[in-house]
Amino acid sequence: MDKIFSGVQPTGNLHIGNYLGAIKNFVELQNNTKQSTCYYCVVDLHAITVWQDPTKLKKDTLETVACFIAAGIDPKKSIIFNQSKVSIHSELAWIFNCVCRMGWLNRMTQFKEKAGKNRENVSVGLFTYPVLMASDILAYKSNKVPVGEDQKQHLELARDIAKKFNNDFEVDFFPEVEPLIFGGATRVMSLRNGLNKMSKSDISDYSRINIMDSKDLIVNKIKKAKTDSSVIMGEEVLDETGKLSKEIINQRPEACNLLQIFSAISEVSIKETLKNFEGKEFRLLKEALADALIKKIFPIGNEVRKMLNEENYLTEVLEEGAQKAKEQAEENLKEIKNIIGFI
Numbered sequence: 001m002d003k004i005f006s007g008v009q010p011t012g013n014l015h016i017g018n019y020l021g022a023i024k025n026f027v028e029l030q031n032n033t034k035q036s037t038c039y040y041c042v043v044d045l046h047a048i049t050v051w052q053d054p055t056k057l058k059k060d061t062l063e064t065v066a067c068f069i070a071a072g073i074d075p076k077k078s079i080i081f082n083q084s085k086v087s088i089h090s091e092l093a094w095i096f097n098c099v100c101r102m103g104w105l106n107r108m109t110q111f112k113e114k115a116g117k118n119r120e121n122v123s124v125g126l127f128t129y130p131v132l133m134a135s136d137i138l139a140y141k142s143n144k145v146p147v148g149e150d151q152k153q154h155l156e157l158a159r160d161i162a163k164k165f166n167n168d169f170e171v172d173f174f175p176e177v178e179p180l181i182f183g184g185a186t187r188v189m190s191l192r193n194g195l196n197k198m199s200k201s202d203i204s205d206y207s208r209i210n211i212m213d214s215k216d217l218i219v220n221k222i223k224k225a226k227t228d229s230s231v232i233m234g235e236e237v238l239d240e241t242g243k244l245s246k247e248i249i250n251q252r253p254e255a256c257n258l259l260q261i262f263s264a265i266s267e268v269s270i271k272e273t274l275k276n277f278e279g280k281e282f283r284l285l286k287e288a289l290a291d292a293l294i295k296k297i298f299p300i301g302n303e304v305r306k307m308l309n310e311e312n313y314l315t316e317v318l319e320e321g322a323q324k325a326k327e328q329a330e331e332n333l334k335e336i337k338n339i340i341g342f343i
């Protein structure tokens with residue numbers, strides 16, 4: 001039986017990158033893999049690796065749970081909880097801190113990007129973040145992790161930690177972690193600069209479509225999205241696997257990003273999308289994209305707004321989920337401690 005685990009940070013501004021790269025796939029896995037257990041976690045411990053205002057953190061945590069449910073995650077089918085409620089994540093992270101090697105963490109590109117020139121002043125937590133992520137996954141002995149492409153390197157590290165633990169203690173305890181990176185848009189790019197990932201922390205709100213955006217804002221942001229001066233390309237830009245080729249993405253990053261978002265949101269293949277828009281101006285693609293986003297994303301945001309009035313319900317979901325998660329994780333931790341030699 002598969003155990004599926006994934007998390008989203010409650011850092012506000014949930015956007016269509018988080019939806020298409022992760023949350024949409026969480027729903028699909030919940031509905032299509034009946035024999036699996038799905039753990040979907042609001043990773044608040046990860047959020048505090050950078051400063052979070054306590055009032056805002058609470059609000060963003062509730063908003064993230066509401067977004068999970070509004071997007072189709074059913075708390076009766078999946079285990080929804082917040083990370084700080086299950087202390088085993090932190091306990092196992094310490095154990096893994098002692099398994100993971102400095103050199104492995106030094107290679108993490110996301111740390112380099114996030115710390116930038118400020119390396120000496122960022123939190124130690126930001127550096128060891130991938131170790132906590134490994135413990136999130138392995139506390140449940142999860143073997144499948146649906147994520148956006150940006151998390152691939154962190155999952156390779158989780159795999160290395162599990163392997164080293166098994167080797168060091170000569171056990172076959174942790175499973176091999178497999179990243180599930182699928183769907184039409186595994187790396188959604190900024191609407192202002194097609195070379196940057198769409199991100200919650202981008203200072204420009206016009207770089208992303210937030211789940212909570214109004215219809216007018218969606219239309220405006222798409223209207224203002226950066227494009228280039230050529231018309232839309234045709235099917236010749238697809239590679240042998242049927243995806244947009246690396247060359248065309250390098251040449252026309254913004255055009256490719258809009259086409260990919262349209263294809264993923266409207267669930268029309270990229271081939272069909274190119275066929276429909278070949279030789280046309282971007283204005284037409286933008287109109288269709290804004291319509292598709294209003295049809296798909298706006299109702300989720302609306303549902304989130306309604307659900308935020310039911311704070312008790314949302315906190316109950318987290319409480320119940322945490323209880324279920326704890327049961328499984330406690331059993332595993334007991335075995336892990338025994339393997340290590342803790343009495």
Ligand code: AQP
Pocket residue numbers: 007008009010011017018019020021022146147148149150151185186187188189197198199200201202
């Ligand atoms: N642009 C993206 N395209 C596809 N998937 C994405 N994800 C994030 N951005 C994109 C996926 O969403 C899940 C939750 O992400 P997260 O909240 O844990 O943190 P993140 O990856 O750091 O997301 P952001 O939006 O870029 O936040 P900031 O700006 O705070 O760093 C993950 O599965 C992620 O892959």
